[in-house]
Amino acid sequence: MPTRSTATTPDLDLGNPIRVATIRDLDPLDADRACFDLRRQNETADVRALTAALRTLLPDADALAGYSVEESVAAMRDLGLFLGSVKRHGPEPLDLVPEALPVLRELGRRTDMVPRDTVHHYCTWNPLGTRQRMYTGDVQEAYLQESVRMVFPHLRDGLELAAVLGDTDLADPKFALLTDELSRHTESTVTAIDMVVANVGPEFFARVLRPYFEEIDVGDRVLLGPAAAQVPLWLIDLAIWAADHSEPGYQEFLRESIPYSLRRWRDLYGRWIRTPSVVGRLVEAFGEDPGEAERRAPALRASTEALARLLRVLVVFRGRHLGIARKAYDADLRLYPVGSGGASVDLLRQIIDLTRAAAQLTQPGTGAAPHGQRRAAV
Structure with a gap:
């Protein structure tokens, strides 16, 4: 049995594989059967049954007071499935079940997250096998969940590597080794998106699944539903290039996305948004005379080439993501103008352009751009 905790901001790593x-094993609300029945209720748009089930699952104050942090995450996961389902069929869920509001707020407080479910609840903390929570039960939905599940541990390790890179001198031979290791973790995003392309049709996502990820009103807050954009690859962007080579639209997207992240990742955002990116530091290291900089610190060349390889992986992922988004949000197919995480196709196009621009600063044989070519920080 997990250790009980009532700490307001638990010092826990909820991304730890153990x-x-x-969390996947837990079912504090005894919701296994209800979550399975939800698929049929969604198929028939049975809002009354969904609402009744949500109301029945709500824990009373005594039960809630005894939940561990892990049980609180699992409870939010299962309640969130019903919140998204009710909203998909039209009503605001808390208008129909207002007694859920204090429960959601308390679960959010205990887990130090927003008071509704996120992509991590829907995918990472979701049980496997017959207990898997799904809106539809369609195998395409399962593939989409698995794509996030397979990336999560690599992203977690990659963000810690990015934190180490931030403290490593670019002239240190270890810098290139660390960057290549970060590239290997980042390549998991390409593998995952290839799996989505092969197994999830744009029409299924746009017309069947996307409506379950709508925002809902939670008291005085409007909160997005589970969204792939909440998987913070953009934090790697921030550390590597976006802290000082970005544009206002992307910066606003980062600010709006960070509340849906784990506590550790919010802390990294607060650190990286105030410090030069790796690309920014590389520009400084090369200065106005790249040749002289390399003579003083020969390891800069290997660091530059490793950074170029990492940015190439990011460009490949962004390109494939943009291709999927164009199809899913085509005017003839879409039901919504923007993604469930709030990003438009135009923003995705801007991000890939910015990533390519950052990669240009690390072209082997050309040196980093001089100070005058650096994109202004936002």
């Missing part, structure tokens, strides 16, 4: 496995 803790992730623990």
Whole structure:
């Protein structure tokens, strides 16, 4: 049984693989059957049954007071499935079940997250096998969930590597080794998106699944539903290039996305948004005379080439993501103008352009751009 905790801001790593496995196994609301029945209720748009089930699952104050942090995450996961389902069929869920509001707020407080479910609840902390929580039960939905599940541990490790890179001198031979290791973790995003392309049709996502990820009103807050954009690859962008080579639209997207992240990742955002990116530091290291900089610090060349390889992986992922988004949000197919995480196709196009521009600063044989070519920080 997990250790009980009532801390307001638990000092926990909810991305730890042991803790992730623990959360998947938990069913504090005894919701297994209800979550399976939800698929049929969604198919028939049975809002009355969905609302009744949500109301029945709500824990009373005594039960809630005894939940561990892991049980609180699992409870939010299962309640969130019903919140998204009710909203998909039209009503605001908390208009129909207002007694859920204090429960959601308390679960959010206990887990130090927003008071509704996120992509991490829907995918990472979701049980496997017959207990898997799904809106539709369609195998395409399962593939989409698995794509996030397979990326999560790599992204978690990659963000810690990015934190180490931030403290490593670019002239240190270890810098290139660390960057290549970060590239290997980042390549998991390409593998995942290839799996989505092969197994999830744009029409299924746009017309069947996307409506379950709508925003809902939670008291005085409007909160987005689970969205792939909440998987913070953009934090790697921030550390590597976006802190000082970005544009206002992307910066606004980052600010709006960060509340849906884990506490550790919010802390990294607060650190990286105030410090030069790796690309920014590389520009400084090369200065006005790249040749002289390399003579003083020969390891800069290997660092530059490793950074170029990492940015190439990011460009490949962004390109494939843009291709999927164009199809899913085509005017003849879409039901919504923007993604469930709030990003438009135009923003995705801007991000890939910005990533390519950052990659240009690391072209082997050309040196980093001089100070005058650096994109202004936002």
